[in-house]
Amino acid sequence: MYSEGDKMNSDVRLDCTGMVCPQPIVELAKQRRKMDPGEILELWADDEGAKRDIPAWCEQTGNEFLGSEENGSFVKYFIRTV
Numbered sequence: 001m002y003s004e005g006d007k008m009n010s011d012v013r014l015d016c017t018g019m020v021c022p023q024p025i026v027e028l029a030k031q032r033r034k035m036d037p038g039e040i041l042e043l044w045a046d047d048e049g050a051k052r053d054i055p056a057w058c059e060q061t062g063n064e065f066l067g068s069e070e071n072g073s074f075v076k077y078f079i080r081t082v
Helices: 023-033 050-061
Strands: 012-015 040-045 064-071 074-080
Touching: 012 023, 023 040, 023 050, 040 050, 050 064, 050 074
Parallel strands: 012 040
Antiparallel strands: 040 074, 064 074
């Protein structure tokens, strides 16, 4: 599991700042379809709902939620694709 302070090398960065629920999850699902298994997606979001929605989406889809990092006005979420 990723923890703040660790250096995470992502393969793809997806900026969902300014989007509200459910759009970050819609964009996450679209981007996931373009990625290979094992790649790491870094998603940026400032929607409060993303804090519960992104880990829940990972659990439902079998993708691995690696963790998150507060970054000022938004949160970085890290997901390993399966």
